[in-house]
Amino acid sequence: MKVLLTGGSGMVGRAILAHDAAREMQIVAPTSAELDLTDRSAVMAALAAEKPDVIIHSAGRVGGIQANIAHPAAFLSENMDMGFNLVLAAREADVPRLLNLGSSCMYPHDAPNPLQEDSLGKGELEPTNEGYGLAKVAVARLCAFTTRERPDLAYKTIIPCNLYGLYDKFDPAVSHLVPAIIRKLHEARENRAETVEIWGDGTARREFMYSGDLADGVWTAVKRFDDLPGCMNMGLGYDYSINEYYEEAAKVIGFNGGFTHDLSRPTGMKQKLLAVESQTAFGWQPQTLLRDGIARTYEFFLDVVERGAA
Missing domain, CATH: 3.90.25.10 (UDP-galactose 4-epimerase, domain 1)
Incomplete structure (x- = not known):
């Protein structure tokens, strides 16, 4: 299986690449210098050339409370541009499967805990990371709309809880x-x-999961893509x-x-605790x-x- 991974140099991307399951795949993981996801024409050219069987979208501008408060416009525009360009280019290139990694910031700040997938888009987001959350909601909806319009394309979203692990950022200005x-x-x-x-x-x-566990969940989802719901939380519970x-x-x-x-x-x-009933039914849990x-x-x-x- 040929996999195109975005964000391969980030914490989540490195965990995905380090997982044993990665050895079974043919993986293309361009850096941001090699493929600027905010450049739609470049993304379209890359997908047309690579023709992946599945895309794992883990790239994004990320940061803690301080960074989100200081730069909301950048967190909104950059994450939305990257996600929209990738999904639309994948659709144009007829890439059959796309796994989009969302965020628990997508949930309304007043939604009851544990956070259920069906509460997405039903309230205002947490002000301290609203820009990032809005972008993630929009990209997830674009994935769902694409699959609705093109049943031959399966574009699905995993919503991880907060993460930490190897290759994390320790700079107080951007760290979680x-x-x-x-x-x-x-x-x-x-x-x-x-x-x-x-x-x-x-x-x-807060619910924080080790990044290596998320990587295991991602590869489980890739291998059992047909069993995966269109949108599913992934966390500790x-x-x-x-x-x-x-x-x-x-x-x-x-x-x-x-x-x-x-x-x-x-x-x-x-x-901010994720409901994990769908994850349990899917048959996966962190270790x-x-x-x-x-x-x-x-x-x-x-x-x-x-x-x-x-």
């Missing part, structure tokens, strides 16, 4: 919660700090508070200090425990520090 915690606690331990500050009161709950992520990471890293809370800082949605995933990610972070890249 778990890598940000890892860096903050590592530096606190190195500097022998007595306390570490947590934004908000730490009671907001349970969550932890922000305080619990700090506590678990502190145990792994060896930080023995205390925690303070800055109540003036934004915390986002109080909870990595939180402590094990944090330990693997911390080992990678230490390698990054040694290389002077952090």
